[in-house]
Amino acid sequence: MTQTIAGEPLLDIDAIDTYYGAMQVHFGLRLAVGVGEIVCLLGGNASGKSTTMKVILGLVRPRAGRVRFAGADITGWETPRVIARGLGSVPEARRIFPAMTVRENLLMGAYLRQDRAAVSEDLERILDLFPRLRERLSQRGGVLSGGEQQMLAIGRALMGRPRLICMDEPTMGLSPLYVDRVLELIQTINRQGVTIFMVEQNANLALQIAHRGYVLQNGRIVLEGAAAALLRSAEVQDAYLGGSAAPAA
Amino acid sequence: MNPQLVAHDLARAFNGVHAVDGVSFEVAQGETLSIIGPNGAGKTTLFNLLSGLDQPTRGSITLDGQPLAALGADRFAALGVARTFQHGRVFGNLSVLDNVLIGAHARRRLAHIGSTPLAILAELAAGLVRPGFVAAEERAFRAEAESILALFGDRLLPRLHEPAHSLSYANRRRVELARALAARPRVLLLDEPTAGMNLTETAEALAFIQRLQDRRLTILLIEHKLSLVMTLSDRVLVMDDGRVIAAGVPETVRTNPQVIEAYLGHARRTPPEAEDGATRAGPADPFAAWNVPVVNP
Amino acid sequence: MDSFLRTVADQTVNGLVIGNIYALTAVGLALIFGVSNLINFAHGSVYLIGAYVGWVAITWLHWPFVVTLVAVALSCAAIGLVIERVGLRDLQGSARIAPLLSTIGLSFAFDQIVQLAFTANPQSFASPLPDTRWQVGGVTIGTLDVLIAAISLGVAAALFAFLRFTRLGWALRATAQDRDAAQQMGVDVNRVQQVTFALASALGGLAGLLVGLYFNTVYPTMSFQAGLKGFAANLLGGLGNVPGTVVGGLVLGLIESYGVAVLSSTYRNLFAFLVLIVVLVWRPRGMFSRERTLPPETLTGTFISNSRPVRLPPILLAAVTAFAVIIPVVLPDPYILQVLTNAWLLGLVALSVTLVTGTTGQTSLGQAGFMAIGAYSSALLTLRAGWPFELALAAAAGISAVVGTMLVLPAFRLRAHYVAIATLGIGEIVNQAILNWDSLTNGVLGLVNIPPASLFGIELVTPAGLYWGALALLTLVYLVQSRLLRSPLGRTWRALRDDDVAARAYGINLNRYKALAFSVSAAAAGLAGAFTAHMYTYINHETFTSTTSVLALTTAILGGLGNLAGAIAGSVVLTVLPELLRSWVDYRYLLYGIALLVLIRYRPQGLLGTD
Secondary structure, eight states, X not given: OOSSOSSSOSEEEEEEEEEETTEEEXXXXXXXXXXXXXXXXXXXXXXXXXXXXXXXHTSSOOSEEEEEETTEEOTTOOHHHHHHTTEEEEOTTOOOOTTSBHHHHHHHHTTTOOOHHHHHHHHHHHHHHOHHHHHTTXXXXXXXXXXXXXHHHHHHHHXXXXXXXXXXXXXXXXXXXHHHHHHHHHHHHHHTTOEEEEEESOHHHHHHHOSEEEEEETTEEEEEEEHHHHHHOHHHHHHHTTOOOSOOO | OOEEEEEEEEEEEETTEEEEEEEEEEEETTOEEXXXXXXXXXXXXXXXXXXXXXXXXXXXXXXXXXXXXXXXXXXXXXXXXXXXXXXXXXXXXXXXXXXXXXXXXXXXXXXXXXXXXHHHHHHHHHHHHOOHHHHHHHHHHHHHHHHHHHTTTTTTGGGTTSBGGGSOHHHHHXXXXXXXXXXXXXXXXXXXXXXXXXXXXXXXXXXXXXXHHHTXXXXXXXXXXXXXXXXXXXXXXXXXXXXXXXXXXXXXXXXXXXXXXXXXXXXXXXXXXXXXXXXXXXXXXXXXXXXXXXOOO | OOHHHHHHHHHHHHHHHHHHHHHHHHHHHHHHHHHHOOOOXXXXXXXXXXXXXXXXXXXXXXXXXXXXXXXXXXXXXXXXXXXXXXXXXXXXXXXXTHHHHHHHHHHHHHHHHHHHHHOSSOEEOOOOSOOOEEEETXXXXXXXXXXXXXXXXXXXXXXXXXXXXXXXXXXXXXXXXXXXXXXXXXXXXXXXXXXXXXHHHHHHHHHHHHHHHHHTEEOTTHHHHHHHHHXXXXXXXXXXXXXXXXXXXXXXXXXXXXXXXHSOGGGHHHHHHHHHHHHHHHOTTOTTOOOOSSOOOOOOOSOOOSOOOOOOOHHHHHHHHHHHHHHHHHOOOHHHHHHHHHHHHHHHHHHHHIIIIIISOOOOSOHHHHHHHHHHHHHHHXXXXXXXXXXXXXXXHHHHHHHHHHHHGGGGXXXXXXXXXXXXXXXXXXXXXXXXXXXXXXXXGOXXXXXXXXXXXXXXXXXXXXXXXXXHHHHHHHHHHHHHHTSHHHHHHHHHHHOHHHHXXXXXXXXXXXXXXXXXXXXXXXXXXXXXXXHHSOBOTTSSOHHHHHHHHHHHHHHOTTOHHHHHHHHHHHHHHHHHSGGGGGGHHHHHHHHHHHHHHHOTTTTTOOO
């Protein structure tokens, strides 16, 4: 298991400070994702997890620090430009286009691609991966169940042939059956060469499929390491739950 | 002891989605009840119901035996329910003092004369003429507001006439708390009073809440910092998915497997092959490290 | 065929034709709202420009009809891009009401430009199409009816195809459904927004052209009415709902047509605005809306920036007031006194709007309605009941307060942008009621020979007398309002403006305090209207139009919303400036529009700061 990343990381977040108005969300946030990894960012409510995702995607601009992705400094880039660089997004709460069909939703994932033939091939491949979506191809996204929407959101992200997929709480609000399916799927996708960065509240699950993890608390990384080690650490549980209000001894 | 605040079978649905689904509890006078649970569990919706900002689709709320659920938010305030908000909602363009004075709004004599055109006219006349009782009331509230602000030492008093938008985040949260106290509440609802605060500020807020407890104020607390919850609560209510999944004294709640699962997620039934051969144990005692003492300043 | 049935059939065809045009106008509003969350007040101006471009192309240039259609669509698309740029994109990060106010400014500017270019007179617009009529089952249908139906249906089909089958159309739908998610698919939402404005404006322009042809005339004021009709159709269908809006347009057209058939044609607009209000109150999110999924988020419904107001020392205020009082003595120039009298009266209305919009946060575009109520009350009491002026003036303030507050009562449950639209509609309803209530208001003819203002038997007919009268009223209202603002009432108003949810949690009964604010505001505006009536000695339904409402709001913004001294300073600037630059008088509204745009962008806190 790799603890440090060999070669240049695919995604590198360095000394990020983020604010919402007067409230500081990130305090010198640092983390990195290597090529081919599954990395999870863990943290309790209001720890700054989702904001981290927004910073990477260019939806929130940090006040200080740098974000590098695929060899470029993408700090302050507009979202579409970040996406064009090879980033796929599975947003929090899935954010399916509710009035578009499943097929249209998937094709929206390939919005920036010009290779129409290859897009059709990818669509077939993805529908093979998600037989449930094939059955519902012409239904509106809004009528799918939560689990189906999550599949659709992942499929939609894959349609862009990304190098890295950022997933914001992919298991949130899913039934246990779908949680397992989604996690297996993430592993499958990863084995096919897609790097995964996921933000999760569900620590036990996320650490079981991840290679490495970071624990975020009150806007700071308080723990990092190999997933197996983190999973065994009682400290994770504490930090992750926001249990400690005292300075780390 | 008779319960002071009773919620019975409270439910709130939005388009068929149950944000709060059959929540019941009782709080005795002077007790602190914490409500914990993951994001989206329905905690803030519950507070909206308890403060009258939202109407339940089902169930009842009684305060000292008086039913509340059908009343408007202005009546809740008049009967002694005061609250703070998750992200802090001060009146940005009002001065610190005026913010706190708004807290006393429901105690003003003119606040209880109804909404008839005549009442409206009376309030207008009072604003123009400012008869003696209005001026005296205003002076009394003002003195009280300043004494409440003095509880925060010199954090707010020197900024009495500054607009609230110019304050730091922590100071805005303090103004919110002062505003709630100016209502002389019978029940105080605190929605994440330490969210976004650093360690020192959190410790200070904790000490402040403990002082309120010393005054036998009934407190309902939503909080994510569990050490704070464990320190402050008499009882804890755990919510998940709109329902109460556990309730009791902090010691029992923290060992409840359902609670652990709601917070940490359940372990997979079929763990994948561990590539490095390491065993992937579930959490042995996830709460082992909870006993970190909270430092008082 | 039975004549009743024939009338019904004729009115149905009529209603559907007009409804088609409304739909064409409103679809653009729906597209823009869907993609940008903006109620575009400049849409009526686009429609006006479309009508005039078409008129020029056909009447002057004798272009073929098809070429004219293309020219209208292209020129209006270009205007749409200007609106997107100036009215919306440059204002990212401003208060949410800022783009809405900005499109009002643009609308002022565009309308005045059209008027400068083509005069205010209606231009006759003869249709270049052959005037063939067909009888279909007893109903008469003309070429133009067929053409309008064909264009509307054609546009609807093309729009459907665009949205369903093109990449850009997909991007537009995705952006409207979830802007953030669309961005995360790589959609350049700014470009989508530009395309949306261009497309919506092209459709709005075509609607203007068709209306011009249908009624055989084009005139500058058609802009405002069209905008309101568009809002009504759009609100009926649901703000961002394109198919719903088409239905909304048709329903509105039919309601109007049947209403006109039953009553008279002057009722046409009254119906539209009543429908608007009913829908706003009954279903603020349109006929096809579902229950909202979450309690409403906090919206800042007003335009208060985090600035500190300039506090003028009382000694300075007293000195300025004293100077104002002696002006007629030291500078007895009738022209100057007349200009300043107008400034004081505008100041009175600006004070009234700054109370509801600035202090209480309810953006009002209906102050002219309160003025009209005051004016007619006072005029009728003196004319018909023989009341003395002083008594009639006081009664007018009271009547305006009571009636005005009752009229806005239904709007109390609305928030943010919707309050602005509702108050605008209420102002129009007052005007339409005046127009139609002949027995009381003398309808179109208006009231003449209103007795002049007087004080203790002395008639205020000289410029100096009128000047002092207006100044006295202004000072009185200023003192009343400033005293109220310093009372607990002022604090309560500001609290509900800053955060209505928190205010509610602390026991503030929103309806009661909104009613209080509107009653004081309507009384002040009513005083201004009444004094104006006795000054002009003649009023009709066009004396107090929504233009006055918008001007009053602009004045208040210029001075700094909520700032009393600012409101008066603003009114002096906006009244005196065009007079100082004599050559600007013709460009007055252009100037107002540009002033509003510049203020919103560069100095949202106004001259003296919001308070």
